Amino acid sequence: MRRDQFLKSLAALAATGALPMSAHAAGNLKIMVPANPGGGWDTTGRALGKALQDAGAATSVTYDNKGGAAGAIGLAQFVNASKGDPNALMVMGAVMLGGLITGKPPVSLSQATPIARLTSEYNVFVLPSSSPLKTMKDVVEQLKKDPASVKWGGGSRGATEHIAAAMLAREVGVDAAKINYVPFRGGGEATAAILGGNVTIGGSGYSEFQQYIESGKMRPIAVTAPQRLKGLDIPTMKELGYNVEIGNWRGVYAPPGITPAQRQALTDMVVKATSSKAWVESLEKNGWTPAVLTGKAFDEFVDREFASLRAIMAKSGMI
Structure with a gap:
């Protein structure tokens, strides 16, 4: 069903x-x-x-x-x-x-x-609308040049969005230990950091970002699902060529x-x-x-x- x-x-x-x-x-x-x-x-x-x-x-x-x-x-x-x-x-x-x-x-x-x-x-990765980066490919290129310059915002260390970032780093030949992950104690704090441009990219469930995506304050660039979320035009990591899938x-x-x-x-x-x-x-x-x-x-x-x-x-x- x-x-x-x-x-x-x-x-x-x-x-x-x-x-x-x-x-x-x-x-x-x-x-x-x-x-x-x-x-x-x-x-x-x-x-x-x-x-x-x-x-x-x-x-x-x-x-x-x-x-x-x-x-x-x-x-x-x-x-x-x-x-x-x-x-x-x-x-x-x-x-x-x-x-x-x-x-x-x-x-x-x-x-x-x-x-x-x-x-x-599944986790959706977003960029603040003001970001000069527009796609996950842009994020990956920046990550390859200087891993520390890409600040990943999300839940506590070990959260699924943290794991997904580490998986992506490994996929593109970057040492996962060099990932600049910024953990937050709650989704509200992470959302504020993304909207304020205090992190480069943020990850969480779609529901936490929905109102900001719909209002244009955040740009969704990828989802860690095996297929696109129903009714949403967000490419999967696998579609983009990165073998990253985690629920x-x-x-x-x-x-x-x-x-x-x-x-x-x-x-x-x-x-x-x-x-x-x-x-x-x-x-x-x-x-x-x-x-x-x-x-x-x-x-x-x-x-x-x-x-x-x-x-x-x-x-x-x-x-």
Whole structure:
């Protein structure tokens, strides 16, 4: 089924109340967003909170933003402060895995409890409209001449846009260690840096840049997807001759110390939320692809992602 048909089907079911899902309803649910406001994790966390309430799975939701170290700071606080809490969730995803690989912090994701993968998307690279560079080819030529002169703006070190930049460097014969990557604690900070011309090029999910692309303040020059994003005239890296393809995904974890029954209840709540009208609207608004995965399948997916990202980063000279 095509993505647009899938979304319409979910919306129709949500509107009629015909979704065959039941779940324990929490009172006040707490969502840890391990990034500063304005980015993909923040948007995802707040969209999920709204969907949980819309679905009747939670009566109220509070949020705690704690940015830094690719989510490791928020993860540490979540693991230590929310242990055993059956009404707490933390947003995470591929960016956190990459950051944990490069940063090697004392806290481990395995200390928390996997709940669900929610969405997937690909990175779009953009230039500020005032940039003298117009295409990815221009960026590559500048990168070859002087790697340090090209400032790449994006999420924390180890983020998928950082990995993509390293992959591109390797593709064009530039030492990935010379990449001048400028990490930010949240999408809002990265966007401000791009708009202000404080970085040469920026990368993130399309949804974070959409309003600036549509208003002409940013110029999209490439996407790390296997094919062009539907309805958008943005060439893929492979189209441009660079073998760079990497996806981003986001999900949620629960704290350590909860029981199997509590884990199942949280999983049921999240799955119920992803079938709500509010969540369907968020998918459409942000251009997210639904990618719900739970239970053992999600556990195994995260393990594979760790191995895959570690291999890509080693090959690209990042570790």
